[in-house]
Structures are given as structure tokens and as C-alpha cells.
Amino acid sequence: MTQVLIIAEHDGAKLNPATAKCVTCARGLPDANITIAVCAADATAVAAQAAALAGVARVLKLENPANAQPLAALLAPQIVALAADYTHLLGPSTTFGKDLMPRIAALLDCAQVSNIMAVVDATHFRRPTYAGNAIVTVECAPGAKLVGTVRTASFEAAGGGGAATVQAVTPAATLPAHTRFVARAAAKADRPDLQSATRVISGGRALGSAENFKILYELADELGAAVGASRAAVDAGFAANDMQVGQTGKIIAPELYIAIGISGAIQHLTGIKDARTIVAINKDAEAPIFEIADFGLVGDLFQIVPELKRLVAGSRALKAD
């Protein structure tokens, strides 16, 4: 039997949807028995959410005041202390998982497969390299313990309706004092989360200023969409770093992605190519983004975006009548 331990990502109150996607990835392993570890100061709420995910057998609560913030140097030894019972340890390929999982792998002296996009069998996985321009199938040694991060855009979230057992565990681990949490400046929470939103609108350098991003937010409000940005727009200071979509930012897979004033560098395209429908709005008809867009509109974004907003608001008003 494949014994899988998934490290839950959460904010202390809510389980991050990335964890439910790891569950789906884990269910692709043959005969998988899935356990989720929740490290928190008080894991009650998050453990209950994890226990409700379909396909999860067991949830472990690792409660410790030191776990109030997800510091890899503190979490890793606790996970390692539990690792003997598992063949596969998985976390999401988010900044949480990318920070934590390699630290766990090194302490276990085992390999990590990053950004798993498909599970072939217990030892074969597919993952993107070169910004998604080459997909490699990797083979891990049979019987060796394996750590992996899951490319969340490649998997649907596991459904609910599960009833896993929840148990508290106290791993025998010495926690270092060399790493201390200071502060987190979180993005505004009044908008859908970029990584789990079903609709995303992103802006590029052509927006011209942070001020001009306002028109994207207005359209996003009409559509209930999250707002993202190209690297160029983030580097130029038009948008916050946590909005960056692409190879070195967030990899997303919304139902609808609208790229506005984004030319479509390969590094950006790798972050969006799992979107169900891609729309590109750009004044340059030769922009590479049109090569992968389902719908392209060549024109001035400063005219088109407000008009889109009016049309979307108008059609909603009609429906309300």
C-alpha cells in the first residue's frame, strides 16, 4: 500500500484549496492511503476541514504554539519525526510547499520531485521544466521514500463528504530557535484569491501605471474575478508581487483568464496554459498571447475594458429583470 502524508497549507482558520488538490494527486498513486498533517497552534477548525475531504483516511493534528506561523525550519523536523510510516510526502507547489518540502526531503536524505503535474504510477511522474516548454517523465527508485510538490493547476480539488479520523500527535522533535516570525503584510482579502479564483483578469505593462490598474479592478468586480499581473507590470511597480502570474510567480488554472495588455512571454504563458478559456486584449496584433488565446481582441485596452465592464453589468441587469 502507498502511504501518503500530505502537509496541509492553511492560515490558521481555513484550509487552503491547494491541499485538496494534493489529495487528488495522491489518489492517483496506486492503492493510496492518505493522511493529512495539520501543523497549527490550534488545529481544530482546519483539521475538521481536512477530514471532510473525500479520500482522506486520517488527519493528524500537530498542535504547538510554535506552529502558529508556517516556518519551514520549525515544521520540517516535526514532519520528519512522523515520516517513517509513509512512502510519499506531498505538499502543494505554493510558496508554503516550496519552502518546506525540500527541507523535509534533505532531512530524510531523499529526493524530491517538484511540480508534479501527473502521476503515472508510484515511481513515475510528469513535471514541467524550462518554464513548461519541456515536460519530463521522471522515474524514482522503487521502494525509496519520496517527497513531492504538487502543481496545483494540474489537479481538481478533492470533493467533500469524507469522514476521516482526526487524532492529535506529538512528534518527538527539537525545534530550533534560530528562525522567528516577525510580520505578514497580507494582500486585501476582499477579492477572490488568485490561485483558486474561477475567473482571473491580468494586466501587463501596457496598463502604464498602478493607477490605471483601477479599470481592471472595476471589471473584476463585475465578474467576481481575481486580479493578476505579468512580471513586467509587477517589476514596474504597477501591481503587488503576490499578483504575479507565470513561471516564477503563480501557476493558475481558472475557468476564464483575461490577459489585458500582456504580450505573452513564454514565462507568462506557462502560468496560464491550463486555464479553460483564455481571452487576450492587446493593441499589437502580432503579440504571442494571441497564439494561445481562445478569443482575441485587437485594440486599445483603455476603450475596451470600460466597455466590457458596461456590457457585463448591462447583461447582469437584464437578467435581474
Add this chain to the structure above:
Amino acid sequence: MKRILVGIKRVVDANVRIRVNPDGTGVMTDGVKMAINPFDEIALEEALRIKERGAADEVVVVSIGIADAQQQLRTALAMGADRALLVRSDTAVEPLTAAQVFLKLIAREEPFLVILGKQAIDDDNSQTGPMLAALWNRPQATFASKIELAASTAKVTREVDAGLETIEVDLPAVITTDLRLNEPRYVKLPDIMKAKKKPLDTLTLAELGVEPRAQVKLVRFEAPSQRQKGVLVKDAAELVGALRKRGVI
């Protein structure tokens, strides 16, 4: 001596259009422009700025790879690194092996700071930094966008999915760089000439006592499935109509 160790990986330049080779064993590299991994350039720039502020005495750049990686190390020396070490390996090393190499070099060089890129843009693994910190039993501060050094600690602002997170770590520590940490300097011609005289030593994995691991076999490379090119619409109204027809708005 207060020393900073910086990792420099030779990678296919970010602007090259990547093609999988016909036999599926990798990507085409013949005649392709190579460069320093962009995140490593940011790592070096940060180390140089720390030294220029007087908070470090020496910046040592390290690469693991083929003899040609000397080109990237010479570029790093031209940017301002004091000396370079090339650990020769004719095959690509796995991240855990790279971390073990750095651990051996740390024992020799005793840096107070190791700065690495958060990921290499070829394998996109994002593993070596935290692996090194784990083996070294020292703190890690990944995805750094700001580093404030004090006598025995560093306050690091990290680019995380939720926004910006600040942590404080005791030194020595491993820091990995994110894009917004700095903008690397351009290399000037006189510096390229000067760099030729700077020390560049070559070592082997065996000399360091590192047995390379091969735990993840790369079985087959394939080009990704391509999205179909869609249609152009003439205006916003037609776009909204098309999206409604598809049921996505």
C-alpha cells in the same frame, strides 16, 4: 573574514526558445546562448551590495557543472565577485547533491551568509536552498525581496503567496532570492579584463568527498501539448457574446 557564498548556475538563456530534442533525452543546447541563472545574478548583486556597504569582506561564487561554466563564473567575477570555485561535474547534479557540495564548501569557507537563487529556470526545481539549510542545520529565508543585516541576525522580507512576510533569522543562514530583491548591474568592459586575473579554482566532487546521487531518473522529455489558436473577435460586444455562449460569464 566575513564571507558570502553565492551559487551560480549555467542555464539556457531565458530568451531562448526551448525545443525538446528529437530523441526525447533533453532540450536542444547546441549553439544555444547560455547565461547565469537570473535568480543567481540577483543573489550575486545582493552579495556585492552587502560587501560595498562594508558588511562583508569577500564574495565567493560557486558553480557546479561542466568546464564551460567557467564562462558564467568569469561573468560573475566581472560583476565584482572576488574569487570563483568550479566544482566539476560532467552530468547535471540533483539538488540534494548540489546542497551536499555547498555544505562541504561551507566547511572550508565558513561564510556567514549563503545566497542562492530561489529556483533555476532550466529544471525549475526550487530545492537546493532549503536542502542546504536543512543539511547545515541553519535557518533559511526563501524568496527574499529585502534583506536587512544586523551583527548576528538578518531580517528578511519574503515574497509569499499571501503577500509579504518578514522573518528574522540568526546568522549564518541560507537566503534564496526573488525577483524584486534588486536589479543586477551590467558588466563593464574594463571589469571583464580585470576578471581574467581573479582566481578561479577548479575542484572535483571526489576532492570534496561528495558522492553524486542519482535518485530521480529523467526518462523522457516531450514538448507540451499546444493550445489551439482561437478566433479574433471584432469588438467588446462580440467578445461578451462569445463568452456568454461558452457559459464562462
